[in-house]
Amino acid sequence: MKEIFCRIDRCLGCKSCExxxxxxxxxxQNLLSAVKEYPLxxxxxxxxxxxxxxxxTISQAVAVQCRQCAxxxxxxxxxxxxxxxxxxxxxxxxxxxxxxxCWSCTMICPFAAIVRERYCAKAVKCDRCExxxxxxxxxxxxxxxxxxxxxxxxxxxxxxAEAER
Amino acid sequence: xxxxxxxxxxxxxxxxxxxxxIDKVNPxxxxxxxxxxxxxxxxxxxxxxxxxxxxxxxxxxxxxxxINKANMFLGKKVVLIETDKGYIQCSxxxxxxxxxxxxxxxxxxKIPPNIPSGMEGIFTLRTVEDAKKVDAxxxxxxxxVILGGGLIGLKAAFAxxxxxxxxxxxxxxxxxxxQMIDFNAAQLVQKKMTDLGIxxxxxxxxxxxxxxxxxxxxxxxxxxxxxxxxxxxLLIAAKGVHPNTELAEGTGIEKNGxxxxxEHMRTNNENIYAxxxxxxxxxxxxxxxxxxxxxxxxxxxxxxxxxxxxGTPKSYDGSAAMNSLNFPxxxxxxxxxxxxxxxxxxxxxHYTNSHKNIYKKIVLKDNRIKGLIxxxxxxxxxxxxSLMGRKIDxxxxxxxxxxxxxxxxxVLSYGGAKEKARFWHxxxxxxx
Numbered sequence: 001m002k003e004i005f006c007r008i009d010r011c012l013g014c015k016s017c018e019x020x021x022x023x024x025x026x027x028x029q030n031l032l033s034a035v036k037e038y039p040l041x042x043x044x045x046x047x048x049x050x051x052x053x054x055x056x057t058i059s060q061a062v063a064v065q066c067r068q069c070a071x072x073x074x075x076x077x078x079x080x081x082x083x084x085x086x087x088x089x090x091x092x093x094x095x096x097x098x099x100x101x102c103w104s105c106t107m108i109c110p111f112a113a114i115v116r117e118r119y120c121a122k123a124v125k126c127d128r129c130e131x132x133x134x135x136x137x138x139x140x141x142x143x144x145x146x147x148x149x150x151x152x153x154x155x156x157x158x159x160x161a162e163a164e165r
Numbered sequence: 166x167x168x169x170x171x172x173x174x175x176x177x178x179x180x181x182x183x184x185x186x187i188d189k190v191n192p193x194x195x196x197x198x199x200x201x202x203x204x205x206x207x208x209x210x211x212x213x214x215x216x217x218x219x220x221x222x223x224x225x226x227x228x229x230x231x232i233n234k235a236n237m238f239l240g241k242k243v244v245l246i247e248t249d250k251g252y253i254q255c256s257x258x259x260x261x262x263x264x265x266x267x268x269x270x271x272x273x274x275k276i277p278p279n280i281p282s283g284m285e286g287i288f289t290l291r292t293v294e295d296a297k298k299v300d301a302x303x304x305x306x307x308x309x310v311i312l313g314g315g316l317i318g319l320k321a322a323f324a325x326x327x328x329x330x331x332x333x334x335x336x337x338x339x340x341x342x343x344q345m346i347d348f349n350a351a352q353l354v355q356k357k358m359t360d361l362g363i364x365x366x367x368x369x370x371x372x373x374x375x376x377x378x379x380x381x382x383x384x385x386x387x388x389x390x391x392x393x394x395x396x397x398x399l400l401i402a403a404k405g406v407h408p409n410t411e412l413a414e415g416t417g418i419e420k421n422g423x424x425x426x427x428e429h430m431r432t433n434n435e436n437i438y439a440x441x442x443x444x445x446x447x448x449x450x451x452x453x454x455x456x457x458x459x460x461x462x463x464x465x466x467x468x469x470x471x472x473x474x475x476g477t478p479k480s481y482d483g484s485a486a487m488n489s490l491n492f493p494x495x496x497x498x499x500x501x502x503x504x505x506x507x508x509x510x511x512x513x514x515h516y517t518n519s520h521k522n523i524y525k526k527i528v529l530k531d532n533r534i535k536g537l538i539x540x541x542x543x544x545x546x547x548x549x550x551s552l553m554g555r556k557i558d559x560x561x562x563x564x565x566x567x568x569x570x571x572x573x574x575x576v577l578s579y580g581g582a583k584e585k586a587r588f589w590h591x592x593x594x595x596x597x
Contacts, residue, residue: 050574062574076179076464079207081224098221100211103489104461106543107498110551111573115544116496 001090004128004135005154006063010145011047013061018043020140021065024129039119044126045137046113063137063146066113066126068092074105074114074125094125166191168474169253169261171243171412172269173197174206175460176441176467178225180267183471185233193235194261196253198242198270201293203229207460209296210317213303214324222293243270248416248434265436265474268413268424269467272406272442272458277312280402281374286381287400290321299401305329307398310384312371314341316488318403319354322363323492325399333364333395335371335386345488345499346538349517350524353540357495374400406458408443421445423456428480430470438474440466447483449554450501450535457484482554489543494522498546501536501553502528511535516567525567532560545571552576 019031026034026041034041045065051058072092075083082098083105085091094114101121105114114125129135138148147154168184170177173195181193204222211217230237245254252262274289281287288299299321303309309325311318314336325332334341340351341358355365369388374381384397408423419425419433423445430438430446441463448455462484472479487500505511505528516525521541527549528536534553539546549566552559557576565571 046572048572048574049570050572050578060574060578062577064573073461073465076468077461079205079224079460080221081205100208100216101491102207103491103496103498103543103546107487107489107500107546108461108550109547112545112548114547121491 002148002150003068003154004065004126004138005147005149005157007145007147007157008060008062010143011061011063012143012145013047013049013059014142015047016140016142017045017063017137017146018047020136021045021126024132024136025124039117042115042117042124044113044124046115063141064111064113065137066092066109066128067111068126068128073108073110077104077108079104089130091128091130092125094123094127096122096124099123167262167264168193168267169263169265170195170267170269171197171253172267172271172441172443173199173202173237173239174269174271174441175463176269176271176444176470177267178203179464179467180269180438180440180471180474181233181235183468184475185471187472187475187477189234193233194263195230195235195237196241196243196255196261197237197239199292199294200240202237202239204293205460206291209290209293210320210324212293212296213290213299213321214327216327219293243412246412246416246418246437248418248437251436263436266438267467267470267474268418268432268437268439268443269441269463270409270412270443272408274402274406275404276402277371277404279372279374280312280400281376283379284374284376284381285379286398287374287402289402290317291406299399302399303328303330304398307331308396309333309399309401310335310371310386310395310397311401311403312336313403313405314338314365314367315344315403315405316342316490318401319358319492320490321401321403322358326361326363330399331362331364333366333397334358335366335369335384337368337370339367341365341367344486345503346497347504347526350497350499350503350526350538350540353522353524354492354495354497357492361493371400406442408445408456408458410443421454425454426466428483429473429478430466430481431473438470440470446481448485449483449556450485455484457486459484459487461487485550485554487550489546495540496543497538497540498543499536499538500546500550501534503536503538505530505536512563514563514567527566529559529563532558532563534559534566542569545569548573548576 021043022041023034049061080098082095099122117124138146203225205224241255244256252260308331311334322332340348371384372387373385375383386393410420413420424439426444442458445456469481490497512529514527523542524540526538
């Protein structure tokens with residue numbers, strides 16, 4: 001099963017992924033119309049900046065989105081049965097129509113990857129762009145920090161990066 | 166191997182799904198005292214307010230029992246567990262044999278002794294049947310009184326408000342949601358409710374119910390200032406629940422507040438498990454055994470019990486008090502011990518922004534998170550909950566915990582290279 005990974009050593013925190021994600025989840029599907037939409041389309045990926053360990057100056061960033069957990073705690077928490085783990089695709093499916101905005105999933109997601117959509121008071125999370133071959137955030141990443149691959153392939157990336165160092 | 170599950174709510178559903186992840190063959194039988202299967206109790210107040218229809222209460226598809234190959238028997242009350250011979254008996258005399266049994270009988274609403282039974286207009290809000298009765302009794306010109314200022318009581322109050330009833334909440338403690346949030350946070354909630362037109366009488370108690378024939382017409386509310394008579398055509402008792410442990414009586418199954426379970430959700434009988442509102446589990450915030458009668462905990466416990474019943478050992482990390490709420494204009498998440506005192510060795514950090522109605526409070530002890538209240542700035546709650554659950558030493562970044570820009574990356578930056586390497590693969594496991 002392919003997943004979205006982030007190579008921390010490459011992420012600049014430019015938020016291109018956030019923008020691409022919001023556009024992908026807008027009605028107009030392009031930037032110019034998306035910025036005029038009401039409510040504003042929300043991104044499902046979050047760029048998080050932090051200081052490198054032991055440093056006060058070097059800033060690092062990472063893009064976090066729903067990890068599609070194997071044992072999703074949000075599915076256990078959801079009081080409406082609106083979050084379901086789909087065994088065949090491996091995705092954690094979120095049913096927008098069922099959501100009542102009780103924030104049980106926000107309460108329990110350890111990645112803080114399910115957030116509130118303030119206008120309609122419902123939760124939103126990454127659906128891994130099911131109708132696209134490559135997720136919008138991965139496609140938009142200018143430094144190729146976001147990758148869409150199998151876990152084993154990503155391990156390879158990591159080993160290479162460590163070896164180069 | 167025959168699996169038998171008593172109860173078809175959160176823990177029962179979780180258990181079936183847990184068993185079926187491992188064992189796809191052996192028969193599962195579910196016995197439920199209720200006639201409505203597979204619905205969520207948490208949604209009853211939404212049903213009452215008119216936001217959901219009856220079909221909206223269902224949390225699993227109609228063919229769920231077929232997909233999971235489970236035989237479901239509804240409307241049967243189990244009266245006896247015969248542990249030596251391995252069967253249970255229902256009130257209609259039917260017997261069911263088991264090899265692995267799960268007790269997920271849930272809990273019953275506590276009704277104060279001075280509230281008469283068998284009267285029209287006095288309700289609880291626990292089952293679909295209860296909700297339907299309340300629904301039928303709602304009249305816009307009537308006045309409602311709710312006993313108890315907990316989660317269920319307040320949700321019911323907002324539902325009745327949505328149906329245009331004049332509603333009063335009567336509670337014994339100093340402030341609403343006293344199990345969940347501290348006094349200061351409760352003031353925000355109380356102000357909001359009063360603004361919307363819900364009366365809140367704290368430190369008060371309904372001492373007497375005045376009836377006319379079979380109908381309730383007035384209640385006597387006693388407080389410090391004296392007693393007061395209020396009109397009341399509808400009364401909902403929501404003073405908490407107590408676990409349905411009667412079945413464990415005389416079977417040798419150990420119980421305290423609820424049925425005692427180990428980390429595999431097993432009772433002291435090796436073939437009998439317990440989960441949900443009836444089970445007493447280890448609480449990660451209190452570091453002691455307690456019953457956490459919460460939906461989320463029940464599903465997780467049910468699932469863990471299911472895995473273990475099917476022969477795959479899996480342990481439960483422990484439960485914690487955790488609640489989330491959405492009242493109009495107030496999003497609240499709280500967990501753990503939120504009312505700790507600085508004198509008992511707890512460190513407490515606050516953040517208040519009265520313009521935006523934001524309130525945050527975090528309770529720490531020995532550099533570990535012990536409790537949290539977030540109002541209207543709740544997006545980081547899950548991250549903080551997992552730091553609490555995993556007992557992470559937050560000493561080096563404890564001043565940042567309540568910042569809006571505190572995030573997963575920051576936690577990561579304090580971990581070593583090993584944590585980093587693990588970071589992205591963790592999605593495969595439950596928890597971080």
